[in-house]
Amino acid sequence: MHQLVEQIANQDIRALARAITFVENDSIEKLQIMQDAYSIKKNGMYIGLTGSPGAGKSSLVNRLISQIRTEGKTVAVIAVDPTSPFSGGSLLGDRVRMNEHFTDDGVFIRSMATRGSLGGLARATKDALRLCDAFGFDVIIVETVGVGQSELDIMKIVDTTAVVLTPNSGDVLQIFKAGIMEIADLFVINKADLPGVGKLKAMLRELIHMTKQDRYQPQIVKTITTENEGIEALWEKLKEHHAYVYASSEGKKRLEEQRKLEVLELIRDEIWRDVYQYVQSHPDFSSNLTNTDPYNLASSLYMKWKKEGR
Known part of the structure; x- marks a missing residue:
């Protein structure tokens, strides 16, 4: 296991894939792997994308990868999918939307099954994220399964959480019910070419005003993935919040709570x-x-x- 982690540190992509499989299967080697991986962490940028099914998260991640790669940064994506009731594996879902990046050596995409875990994440998501960090990826994106009201776990493992919404979908009602406002560092109104964008944005601004008075004020970004619009602005806002987390007392307190x-x-x-x-x-x-x-x-x-x- 020591050798496996050394291979990861030397950017052996096969070793990374094997190590993630070990932690997914909760094997006896898991503890040793994670202890070694933590000792060589490289402090990559951890981003979480969450939101209801059909919000266009996978298409958004696909465009975001392309934007990040224009800066020469490497990207890992941990895409959490529903579990197959037959094999126990991930159903892969919309990973085909990212197929243009499969041959890019600077991009790593891994699907993980929830395996019955609630909260939109697989149990091993945090470990997989840490392994990608040890490998040396500059940006690690976690895309949740999209289970509506059970998305709160994402805030425990990433630096920045972006909540993806679409106009006229009723997502704002889900936000009220589930308390997703508490985890959102950034709101993305995707499919912004649909009617109802103005109304949704106004409702979000009112929500932010009511609930975030003494804390970081989440930004609102409009995107149209089919036209590649708003992606650069989204990336800039993600970087802005990441810098805030590591520079502010509020951000440092949040990181401490995550560790606890x-x-x-x-x-x-x-x-x-x-x-x-x-x-x-x-x-x-x-x-x-x-x-x-x-x-x-x-x-x-x-x-x-x-x-x-x-």
């Missing part, structure tokens, strides 16, 4: 793995459970797990 959450989640995952293995092998769990009270059984198994000094 990450430590707690890693501990939770370790505990869950231990409990799961114990319960699966316990005879009380493997017996006929049809008429069993699940509340009492869960409490009993948990207390036995604790009593055994786990």
Whole structure:
């Protein structure tokens, strides 16, 4: 595993793909890989794109890649897709929209299945992002699965979160209900050639005024991916916010909170793995459970797990 991470640091793209597979499969090698990868992190720019299905996120990412590449910067994309109910793998979705970049050595695109994880992300997304950083990509973009009201996890792993909306789609109502305003550092009104742009922009400005008075004021950018309009402005606003995060006390506090959450989640995952293995092998769990009270059984198994000094 040490050698694998060394290969990643030396920009071996096959080693990067193998390492991401290890962390996706939650293999025993995962911890060693991530410890080594963190020691060689290169502090790339982490961007998250989220929004409802059909908002045009993949097409937007495709255009954004092209814009970033004009500056000579390398780009990695972690595209989180729904899970196939048959194979457990990602359904790949709209990755075909990025096929023009497949032969570009400066671009790496990896689809990841959610595998039942909520919040629009795969469990291994953060690890994959870190591995891409260790490889040396200048910009790492995470595109969420687009599950409407469960997009909040993205703010835990990226520096800048862009929420993609479309006119006359009802997305603003989702924002009100889900609290997505709390995670948005930037709003992108995509498909801005459709009617209703002015109304949507006015509603967003009112929302920003109500909820972000003492914090960074999210910008609003209009894009039309079919015409490649607004992409340069979007990239400039992303860079502007990234600079703010690393220069302001608010940004530094946010990064500190992200790290605290990450430590707690890693501990939770370790505990869950231990409990799961114990319960699966316990005879009380493997017996006929049809008429069993699940509340009492869960409490009993948990207390036995604790009593055994786990």
